[in-house]
């Protein structure tokens with residue numbers, strides 16, 4: 001049994017399961033609050049400490065949004081400062097990490113279906129595996145993106161084989177102004193952009209899918225996955241820079257530019273420009289955000305064109 005000692009609005013969990021390093025408290029609405037290094041939650045594996053709130057229902061969300069906050073998904077597009085963050089960091093759990101893939105009979109036909117709610121905190125790779133087993137199509141082009149569903153929707157993540165908005169029926173968005181349910185038509189979404197304002201939280205979504213077969217979905221996943229050959233296997237937040245656009249609208253391959261500048265294998269501390277693909281910075285183990293920033297600076301310096309960062313720097 002948990003022994004809950006009240007400390008102001010929070011209760012300390014003195015259960016043996018919690019170490020002193022990351023002592024948990026429970027907020028007045030029941031959210032779990034822990035001071036934790038964000039390196040634990042980012043695919044790059046860097047990032048200092050912040051107060052991490054794991055929220056599982058609307059009351060808990062309303063409470064956490066009462067002070068400055070950031071919303072964390074799969075941490076696959078982030079470089080978090082070594083000094084950590086002063087804002088609360090929200091992680092979605094509970095009902096925001098639940099999956100209901102039952103077809104809604106009122107909205108589904110023989111060929112197409114609309115699911116129940118799928119939480120924004122659901123990891124995308126596991127969700128895609130479930131959809132493949134059911135033979136449900138439309139989202140398999142996002143295979144290999146290590147996001148949560150909410151983060152993938154917020155960025156409209158995708159590949160040339162498909163994007164998050166290709167499989168959406170509706171979504172729930174929560175902000176300090178309240179909760180609203182919208183359809184994609186009501187959002188100004190575009191390439192890699194949902195049009196949803198920052199810090200408006202995608203708590204859950206209903207998926208619009210096409211009935212196919214497990215084999216056919218797997219085949220399309222394999223095709224999308226093959227396109228990833230040559231990407232590094234080390235910890236990384238994905239591509240560093242967007243492909244720069246030329247005056248005629250064509251785009252240059254950023255990786256090729258860095259490769260031609262001889263940057264592959266360049267190292268600062270334990271961060272390195274990947275040998276496999278020069279637009280990826282990888283953590284060789286124990287890298288810091290400062291190492292990554294130094295490499296980003298080197299990449300900008302060595303390539304004579306304006307470059308726009310692909311990932312987000314926190315803060």
Ligand SMILES: Cc1cc2nc3c(=O)[nH]c(=O)nc-3n(C[C@H](O)[C@H](O)[C@H](O)COP(=O)(O)OP(=O)(O)OC[C@H]3O[C@@H](n4cnc5c(N)ncnc54)[C@H](O)[C@@H]3O)c2cc1C
Nearest residue numbers: 073074075076077147148150151152154157158202237238
């Ligand atoms: C190996 C690798 C390969 C990748 N390949 C691709 C690719 O092919 N295509 C592609 O588009 N991207 C790719 N990415 C980048 C990344 O996976 C995507 O940008 C993804 O959408 C980030 O989602 P996340 O849940 O990890 O969000 P995070 O990195 O945690 O956060 C990114 C942003 O989304 C916001 N956010 C997160 N969750 C929510 C939510 N529930 N509601 C509202 N806002 C939220 C955060 O506040 C932050 O602003 C890749 C990354 C890696 C590491």
